[in-house]
Amino acid sequence: MDTAARPNPAQPNPAQPESDRPDSDRIVTLTDAGALIAAIPSLMGFHPKDSFVVVTVKNGLVGLTARMDLVPPPLYGSLVGRVTRPVRQNDADAAVCLLVCDKADPRHEDLMRRAVAALEGMKVPVLHALWTPSVSGGVPWRCYLHENCEGEVPDSAASELAAEMALAGNVTFDSRDDLIRLLEPPDPVRMIRLSGLLDTASRGDRTTSVQHLATIRAAIASGTMPSTDEEFVRLAMALSDYRVRDVCLSYALDRQVAPAAEKVWLELTRCLPPPERSEAAVLLAACAYLRGDGAMANVALEEARSALPGHNLAGLLYGAIAYGIPAEQVRQVLADAAEDAHIDIEGDDTEEAPDMST
Template identity: 40%
Template sequence: MTPPAAPPSPSAEVRLDELGELIAGLPGLLGFPPVDSLVVVTFTTTPDRCWLGPTVRVDLPEPGGRPDLVEQLCGAFAQNQVVAATPVIVGGGGADPPRLPHRGLMRLLTHELSAMGIRLVHSAWVPTIEHGATWWCYEDGECTGQVHDPRSSALAAVAALDGTVTYGSRAEMVDLLSPDQEDRVAHRAQLLSALTGAPLREGELHQEMLATIDAFTAQDNQPELDDERIVRLTVALGHGRVRDTCLTLSITDRASAAERLWTVLTRAVPAPERAEPAFLLALCAYLRGSAVLAGMSLEVALDADPSHPLASLLRDALDRGTPPAEVRRMVAASVEQAQSRRRPEG
């Protein structure tokens, strides 16, 4: 299951006049065009208006797996106070409208949504998310329309404004985290081993980490890091004070710069050390709404270090559909507790 993606920034008001525009915006919301998927766009409310809520994508299940999947989805919706939803099935077989594929899955989901008091705005099937593709409604066989241009959809524009990159496929996102060339990573592992027990001062490592993140602030001018600096930054992440600072950065206006550095280090660092930047990348990605990238980064982190405690906690939070705002509060509380433990008494 792709964890819930956070909605576009509340400061950006998006008006969706028809389903073709909403479907066209799904790649921007998820970060890639879904294929053979169930996607559920949700809505929440405030006293004065209705907001676009979390968007969830799952692979289409086998018939026997439908009940468990729907239960998991509804649990995420309950966590996020969803009041309305639009489920869309993308692909998963051909159709002879109004006979649409996966009707049993859609029937089960809409029944459970109704039982939770969540209003069904629409339910649709579309073969692919491309400009001009025809979508069909499950509820009304005569209700149909065309997908708008995904490249110019309102949701894609808002996602881009928030810093979300839309990839051509999920595989392209996976490539983002692929390790550097094997010999380069092996060389850094040797350098790390040589630094074991070396007298590196935490204060100096802390300052180098902050300076490097500052250098990543300009999106169009990413600095090149040599192997020695990559290794020092990796060592720095092993120090408690530096880890606390890096956690804090995820909830500040320097989060984007930090995320770019964590991406570089996730590719550059050998296991098990790469678990730390991969976890930090997952945290930054989830807090800004890219749940897909967050999930992939957590897979890397837990593969490198299955016992990484914070990565395991974040994985559980994503699986439960915990709202990013709640994760943000958890991060702030965790950093405060860690700093209090290290604060000298007196």
Template identity: 35%
Template sequence: MDEPQPPTRPPSAVPPVIRLGDSGEVAAALPHLLGFHPAESLVLVSLRGPGGSRIGLTARADLPDPADAAALARALAARMDTDDPAAVLLAVVSEAPDDVAVPVVPAHVEGSGAGAELPHRDLVHEVVLALDAIDVPVREALLVRAGRWWDYDCPYPCCEPGGGTPLPGGASPLAAAAVAGGTVLARDREALAARIAPPTEVTGVTAMAEACLRAGREHAGRLRAAGRPAVAEECDAAIAGAVSACRPGPATAGTRLPDAQVARVLWALTLPEVRDRALGLALDDDAAAAEVLWTECTRRAPVPLDGPPATLLAVSAWLRGDGAMANVALDRALAADPGAELPRLLADGLQACLPPAELRALITSTLATG
């Protein structure tokens, strides 16, 4: 499945400028654009601005079966088109060996040995055709393999199947921009999902479940006794207190939120008006602390209480340009409640490549009219 990534940068920051001749730096920075190290993947990077010098949308897909290559190419081209790119950079990340061609003359004739081609050239051709159909040129088509990179269109020995150029070491400008935007690099997508996976330690899971049961009874009792508006205010205060406890600093370093506090936040987020107001935390100075809270709540919450914090985590990651984590979090939210409206709408928006700036404006508008 293709995974669109919003432009990898803080929403208020200037997009990184790349040197188009520096293909190695772009190839080395692909994991930072995605948030994890891709494997056996097709990656498209939108190049925007004058001359296509700015990184825009990044989309990744698992390498398809040959029969599915054309359909995948068209789907990814449609994703790219939403970003209005001046050009696209294409990268195949694969450890596949070179394709060996059948000799066209008898093998005993001198110089007639089987030739070799870089792998997945047919897939590259399908993507080029799909992008050409929407008038988007492919600036470069790269193969990234075993710590080296090749250009599919390069005629020189450095890009012959047995050649390749080592990926540059050190932090590239794109990698630095991704890190500055808050993207934490994962080993692979599974490692990214593991950051919010439920704990496996039975004692801790049981204690958290019991805390949620107690908090749930208290929440229901308060709703009966005080009414929904008063409880919603109490819930807002509970979330504010938990966010404060997650702010970085000496007072919070190494501390773990108590199960009871996490449980109160989880039940607070079951009120849609409270959850919607919590969206605004991603827009202010407490955005980082709020994301820490949503991550912790998603990881520790029993189903289906994990749905709302996972939704908020997805929004927070999306606004940072971390589409990989946004996808993972939305998968978790929809697994908790497949019929939930907000995560479904957000998933549709992410698939449609809604830029972070537009999501930010939408949340601002929603909060103003709420």
């Protein structure tokens, strides 16, 4: 399941110059159901297809958006349960259900009835239950709940919301598959070579956690991507120290450095072999989730769990997304983990320091 929680669609990218940043208090008004459908790519980060989407509304603003792939009718109950679970966690005032598929199937009416009943059973009124063949402009939409409630989806790319998202530095992909391809290794041959180099390095590594942490900090502060095999190996070895990885969670919490850190995690996720790439992917997921990009977070976590099955931190974040745990609660958990790891590493440094007393 993909979720997005972008409470302010004009949230600025801290990497942008102050003069180029959008107004963080700006509110984009969605005038009708068609405008909401056109906003889905900007909210989700990609154009969903064959999907069931629930958009929540809280205090008059669009809140959490949850999406799942369509399933056969016997699995409708499971789909509804999973897609409505995050709504309960986020205490929504109302919701809009959206079915995106090429052709309206009569069986989909049963899916909508189940979803509406589940949400209203949670005291979340459903404002619209919509169908559209796609979220692109120029296609029809209609509502299952209200007679004569239909129209044409406006051009999402030309919308005010899309413009604000682009100004904020958010990228909208044509499909979820395009998002997945973003994490594919650019050079499989090099990845195999790095695997051998990492096996060799790990056997003789005597680098302390303090030194590993210094390597990570220098890489992020430099503003450049790793390019040599040596750089990739040093960074991979550093993140393989779980305490260093946990300290690196703090980068996701800092608006000033999160964009630079996320670029490094993305590059490492793409280029490192398994299992080392799992640690970079988890950090990429943390950054994405806390800036409201649940789709990227999910894709990164899928990569982490594939590279290292049973990865504890990946499982924790995956569960938080699946259950719709509010981002602020996740933020606090990550902050505590980063602080505990930092204190632990500092303790090692103190113990290893030479006695200078006389």
